[in-house]
Amino acid sequence: MAVSIIEALKGRLVVSCQPVIGGPMDRPEIVAAYALAAEAGGASALRIQGLANLRAVRAVTKLPIIGLIKRDDPSTPIIITATIADVEGLAEAGADIIAFDATLRDRPESVATLNKTAHAAGKLSMADCASIADARAALAAGCDVIGTTLSGYTGGPVPEDPDIAFVAAAAALGAPVFAEGRYRTVSEVRAAREAGAWAVVVGSAITRPEHITGWFVDAVSLKTPAEA
Numbered sequence: 001m002a003v004s005i006i007e008a009l010k011g012r013l014v015v016s017c018q019p020v021i022g023g024p025m026d027r028p029e030i031v032a033a034y035a036l037a038a039e040a041g042g043a044s045a046l047r048i049q050g051l052a053n054l055r056a057v058r059a060v061t062k063l064p065i066i067g068l069i070k071r072d073d074p075s076t077p078i079i080i081t082a083t084i085a086d087v088e089g090l091a092e093a094g095a096d097i098i099a100f101d102a103t104l105r106d107r108p109e110s111v112a113t114l115n116k117t118a119h120a121a122g123k124l125s126m127a128d129c130a131s132i133a134d135a136r137a138a139l140a141a142g143c144d145v146i147g148t149t150l151s152g153y154t155g156g157p158v159p160e161d162p163d164i165a166f167v168a169a170a171a172a173l174g175a176p177v178f179a180e181g182r183y184r185t186v187s188e189v190r191a192a193r194e195a196g197a198w199a200v201v202v203g204s205a206i207t208r209p210e211h212i213t214g215w216f217v218d219a220v221s222l223k224t225p226a227e228a
């Protein structure tokens with residue numbers, strides 16, 4: 001049953017419904033509404049942050065949910081699902097796939113332990129990676145899906161474009177790769193699939209109106225991406 005969730009996502013869209021934190025959309029009932037709108041549009045799975053949002057979405061849809069918990073803890077650079085307790089909380093709240101940071105950085109808990117905890121709860125795991133070395137290590141640790149989620153977010157300026165080269169390199173490792181991070185156009189989604197992505201996760205371009213508005217504001221003022 002569990003592995004067939006991943007099988008069923010081949011060539012499918014996952015919509016990340018993560019409002020801007022503290023923004024006007026940051027309410028569980030609005031996240032649930034975004035999830036239903038994504039489902040109506042043909043999304044095959046959802047990516048949901050936080051237990052209250054996850055419970056609200058779980059109550060309204062049977063679509064598979066990739067769950068994560070983001071915490072801004074100054075003692076660690078690991079933001080996405082850093083602890084055993086968070087993996088267990090996500091399993092309990094109804095996530096089907098549990099996403100966690102799988103970067104090779106100093107971390108409160110090893111990737112192998114987080115993965116084992118997800119599996120012990122009967123859930124699949126998505127390793128949010130920033131590099132091909134992360135992806136290799138995550139597969140060696142037994143993770144089910146590689147996400148390109150953290151490419152561009154572990155130091156230095158965040159690039160403008162999605163990291164399609166990373167998708168291609170990770171796909172060559174032979175495991176399902178979910179392309180995620182800065183997919184804003186349908187042609188970028190197509191390029192990720194052509195590079196070997198199993199599925200593509202789109203967030204901001206569908207569910208963060210503040211960001212989308214900002215892109216248009218920059219365009220109307222004739223700013224280049226570098227100036228924006």
Ligand SMILES: CC(=O)N[C@H](C=O)[C@@H](O)[C@H](O)[C@H](O)COP(=O)(O)O
Nearest residue numbers: 016149153180181182183202203204
């Ligand atoms: C780096 C990080 O913390 N990424 C988070 C991971 O869940 C989310 O903030 C992103 O919105 C998500 O990855 C989807 O990406 P985009 O919104 O670019 O389509």
